[in-house]
Amino acid sequence: MKRLLAVACVLVLTGCSTMPSAYDLPLPGGADLGDRPYRVVVEFDDVLDLVPHAGVKVDDVAVGKVEDIGLSEDGSTALVRVAVRGDVLLPSNALARLRQSSLLGEKYVELAPPAQRSATPLVDGAVIPVTRTNRNPEVEEVFGALSMLLNGGGIGQIQDISRELGAALSGNEAAARSLLSTVDGFVGALDGHKDEITRALDGMDRLASSLESRKADIGEVLDGLEPGLKVLHEQRGRLVGLLDSLDRLSSVATDVVDRSREDLVADLKALEPTLRTLAEAGQDLPQSLELLLTFPFTDAVLDGIKGDYLNTYLTLKPGGRR
Known part of the structure; x- marks a missing residue:
């Protein structure tokens, strides 16, 4: 303090026009x-x-x-x-x-x-x-943040949450306990399968990397699909009309089948004896058809023919008119 007074006295006595800043004055300590x-x-x-x-x-x-x-x-x-x-x-x-x-x-x-x-x-x-x-x-x-917390901040909200949580759990303790047990079992199952989950995530990461490396090919495929999708978009009205026509056709076919159901069942029943007889004929029918095609010479006769000619003897008896 004495040094400050001395400096002030010197400045006043010398009539100095430029006053030094208070920060320029030497202070004790430091x-x-x-x-x-x-x-x-x-x-x-x-x-x-x-x-x-x-x-x-x-x-x-x-x-x-x-x-x-x-x-x-x-x-x-x-x-x-x-x-x-x-x-x-x-x-x-x-x-x-x-x-x-x-x-x-x-x-x-x-x-x-x-x-x-x-x-x-x-x-x-x-x-x-x-x-x-x-x-x-x-x-x-610090006091501003504390004031915000106390006056309309988180304290009131915590109180409301606590009150509503108590009202929700009142009388439902058994259900809440069961829920917590289920969650505990679920978390335990996840923990037991963490290796599989890790492998699945690694697989997804490899798939994403593969897709990333083939991004150009995927883009080319998508660009190639664009014309087809454009045609489908342009033909959308016709496709809808085709589907409507198919819907009407199916309705008509269903109605026809419903109307002719009894006749169709009667025809199938009438065909039953014929189909049973054909089934009983077995191999006789194909063999008869083979004989019909080679009549009057059967396969056995043809096996006995040597060469390209067949010698026959015919006996003609005179009679009738000449």
């Missing part, structure tokens, strides 16, 4: 930057109420301070330039987080190494991009 600090630019989506001269910590130990806060050229991110003590070693892929010392405390920047450390160190002039920075939720945000 981290010791040493003789050779290095500076890093950290990109944030939102710096909230972070101010210059705020602390920079590593593992809750103050190792630097915020020197300047600005905006990127497009105004989408905040650029925070921090100074870090030279003996603090961090990897080049270090993370930066905006933290708060207590519930109502000041904001500070926390630097930390990631799980997978880079082999190269963080050097002077490096930039920590916005993809590796984040911030804690504000107290106002």
Whole structure:
């Protein structure tokens, strides 16, 4: 405080026209930057109420301070330039987080190494991009979310769900228990057949891969079907008319069969003796037909003929008129 008063007195006494910013005044406390600090630019989506001269910590130990806060050229991110003590070693892929010392405390920047450390160190002039920075939720945000939950949020809905669930299960405990037992059995069956299910899914995956590899052939087939489908579409009216005609024909045929059913049954009964006689004839009928075609010479006579001629002796008796 004495140093601040002294600086103010000097400015007033010397009549300086340019007043320095409050952020340029030296403040007591803070981290010791040493003789050779290095500076890093950290990109944030939102710096909230972070101010210059705020602390920079590593593992809750103050190792630097915020020197300047600005905006990127497009105004989408905040650029925070921090100074870090030279003996603090961090990897080049270090993370930066905006933290708060207590519930109502000041904001500070926390630097930390990631799980997978880079082999190269963080050097002077490096930039920590916005993809590796984040911030804690504000107290106002937490209370706002809590207020939304309590006032017309999920609490009332949970109460309604609990009440309706109790009313639905009241008196149906046995059915609910049976349902849960069935679900348990179903899940157990699925677990017992998980190998088959896995094989089926693998088969579907192979089928999908095969279809994907033959996509061009399938497209060619579908393109080839297009003319046929177009003709079917154009002939749709005629096809419908044909089906209607077939429907009428079937109706007429059914009516004819119904009307002539008794005559048809009588004709079949009249044919019964003839068919029975033909069945009893057996092989005699085919043999008779063979004899009819070779009359008067049977197959046995033809087997006895030698050569191409047949010698016969005829006896003619005179009589009658000459």
